[in-house]
Amino acid sequence: MLVLSRQRDETIMIGDEIEITVVDIRGDKVRLGITAPTRIAVHRKEVYEAIRRENQQAARIAREDVTALGSSISPGPAKLRSESRSRLASAAPPIQTTTARAADGTRFA
Template identity: 65%
Template sequence: MLVLSRYRDESIIIGDDVVVTVVDVRGDRVRLGIQAPPHISVHRREIYDAIAKEKESGNDAVQQSAAQNQGGSVQQGAPTNPVDPPLGFNSFGTLPR
């Protein structure tokens, strides 16, 4: 496992098209912003595990419902321009202070 230290408003790049930015740090909680192309699903671990469990049982309808009800899954939409920063971010990929 690669372990990195980042300050607020700093990012890491995964591959060529996934950007993870530290949006906020409060106590022991960290808020991350994730920009990814539409073909890459982004889930919290507990949502991913629930989806995997449902796939094993073959119940796709329940998996989609669980993800929507818990609000922890995001299917990224395609940006209008691949180099556009996510909403609220400036051209450097950071949030304005």
Template identity: 45%
Template sequence: MLVLTRKVGEQILIGDDIVITVLDSRGEGVRIGIDAPRGVKIQREEVLRAVTEANLAAAAADAEAADALKALLQSGAVVSTDATPGRRGVEVDPAEPRPADA
């Protein structure tokens, strides 16, 4: 890792087309500006981490919902499908235990 000390207004060049400029320094924070081609992704690490964690949680929830539906279908609790045009659904026999009750 390259460690540099820069003052407000000074720049760091990365390659031929990325320029990082120190805009302001306040307390323990530094404001920087990044000039890069549109095709270069620039993301804050903490935002990327939060999105990744949310995606993993959503994928786990989807897997749990799929497992619950699979268990419901395998239990034989599905009696018939809803034939209303434009709607999809199932009717469940109330006498059959739900997977969560089993």
């Protein structure tokens, strides 16, 4: 761990993009200002750990939950599926085709 001493309004750089500035010092409290790109998440450690715990808990899906979810989803009746396909096919306008002919009436190959 790197330990640095800074006074009010002094800054620490982390790489080229992150600045940490000592904004205020009152008693045993230090207020820091952090300037970082938006792609870098900046959180207090206790908030970061709470987010991490919630993400881990959300990722732990029990096998029974997945099985229950799968059994609760049922496909529609086959008749309805085939009817919707034929409705989609009939909704499209017919394609007009023509045969090219030469001036004397013979068809082009």
